[in-house]
Amino acid sequence: MSEDFVRDSIHRLRPYVPGKPIEEVERELGITDIIKMASNENALGPSPRAIEAMRRALNDVALYPDGSCFSLRLAVAKHCDVEPDNLIFGNGSDDIIHMIGLTFLRDEDECVQGDVTFSQYETCAVLNNSCCRMAPVKDFTYDVDAMARLVNEKTKLIFIANPNNPTGTMVAHDEVQRLLDRLPERCVLVMDEAYYEYVERDDYPRSIEWVKQGRNVIVLRTFSKVYALAGLRVGYGIARREIIKYVERVREPFNVNSVAMAGAIASLEDPEQVARSRAFNSAGKRYLYAEFDRMGLKYSPTEANFIWVDVKTDSVQVFKQLLRRGVIVRTGDIFSAPTHIRVTIGTEEQNRRFINALTEVLA
Numbered sequence: 001m002s003e004d005f006v007r008d009s010i011h012r013l014r015p016y017v018p019g020k021p022i023e024e025v026e027r028e029l030g031i032t033d034i035i036k037m038a039s040n041e042n043a044l045g046p047s048p049r050a051i052e053a054m055r056r057a058l059n060d061v062a063l064y065p066d067g068s069c070f071s072l073r074l075a076v077a078k079h080c081d082v083e084p085d086n087l088i089f090g091n092g093s094d095d096i097i098h099m100i101g102l103t104f105l106r107d108e109d110e111c112v113q114g115d116v117t118f119s120q121y122e123t124c125a126v127l128n129n130s131c132c133r134m135a136p137v138k139d140f141t142y143d144v145d146a147m148a149r150l151v152n153e154k155t156k157l158i159f160i161a162n163p164n165n166p167t168g169t170m171v172a173h174d175e176v177q178r179l180l181d182r183l184p185e186r187c188v189l190v191m192d193e194a195y196y197e198y199v200e201r202d203d204y205p206r207s208i209e210w211v212k213q214g215r216n217v218i219v220l221r222t223f224s225k226v227y228a229l230a231g232l233r234v235g236y237g238i239a240r241r242e243i244i245k246y247v248e249r250v251r252e253p254f255n256v257n258s259v260a261m262a263g264a265i266a267s268l269e270d271p272e273q274v275a276r277s278r279a280f281n282s283a284g285k286r287y288l289y290a291e292f293d294r295m296g297l298k299y300s301p302t303e304a305n306f307i308w309v310d311v312k313t314d315s316v317q318v319f320k321q322l323l324r325r326g327v328i329v330r331t332g333d334i335f336s337a338p339t340h341i342r343v344t345i346g347t348e349e350q351n352r353r354f355i356n357a358l359t360e361v362l363a
């Protein structure tokens with residue numbers, strides 16, 4: 001098949017590397033009792049109210065979902081204190097990143113992102129014949145001034161994952177404000193806040209204020225993390241209505257399914273879900289910090305539900321050894337950090353099992 005069989009950009013795309021699924025490890029290694037601490041899922045699981053609502057929604061799956069997400073839209077608008085037409089919904093926030101690329105990027109436009117960060121921003125740029133300029137992180141934290149220096153007349157999108165994936169670090173309100181104030185009118189700042197409910201610091205950006213001020217900011221949130229609905233795929237974007245109107249034009253008509261909508265609405269009606277998950281995450285974080293300190297391993301302070309830790313040796317080997325002990329984590333090599341791993345904070349038992357396995361592997 002000749003090279004020009006597909007669009008040029010397809011050749012430049014790097015395939016997404018997901019966390020290894022449990023079933024795959026079972027098949028490959030012939031072991032059971034595996035724990036996955038590789039994809040920043042919420043080990044506590046979804047709200048019981050969400051599960052009940054999803055069961056009820058199954059009765060109607062013969063019908064197409066409400067393409068306008070009417071009920072979910074009202075629920076999220078109330079939750080975020082924005083107008084319903086400030087919202088767009090996606091099949092996960094990944095879907096919205098994809099839509100943003102299709103909406104805004106012309107050939108030769110440029111994007112700016114931190115290096116290292118979530119891979120989908122680069123995918124979005126490359127797919128649309130754009131390129132991503134990478135601002136190196138400082139101590140695994142975004143350097144917003146370095147990002148601002150990469151902005152030029154071709155820059156269209158600036159991506160900030162906050163907290164960042166894979167590092168868990170965050171940038172404060174004033175820092176992002178400084179970047180925003182330096183952006184030309186034609187730029188759109190995408191604040192990807194997939195993990196924002198886990199944040200403990202109080203200087204976290206109040207991004208929705210920028211939307212209300214009419215700035216070119218799109219805030220992304222998801223039901224995959226704190227609400228533990230990753231398998232359902234539902235995320236949303238918040239922006240001024242002029243921006244939303246354009247992005248809506250590229251949205252697939254029924255991109256959010258009816259079971260997901262029911263689960264998401266019921267999750268918002270259970271205030272315990274966030275409180276419970278935050279407390280559980282915070283306790284797990286303190287335990288893992290203490291264990292890493294004991295083992296002499298350096299980690300980045302995390303504001304999310306995962307920790308980026310330097311295991312001081314080849315992370316691929318550590319990953320393989322952990323896998324044999326039934327623990328799946330993520331290696332840093334794909335993020336150009338070959339001695340780092342990223343581990344999702346799990347239940348008390350999972351955290352203990354991970355630490356015991358890591359202690360054995362590093363011994």
Ligand SMILES: Cc1ncc(COP(=O)(O)O)c(C=O)c1O
Nearest residue numbers: 092093094161165194222224235
């Ligand atoms: C920073 C960041 N943004 C977006 C996503 C995608 O989330 P969703 O499940 O909503 O597509 C992830 C998933 O891990 C993420 O880490």
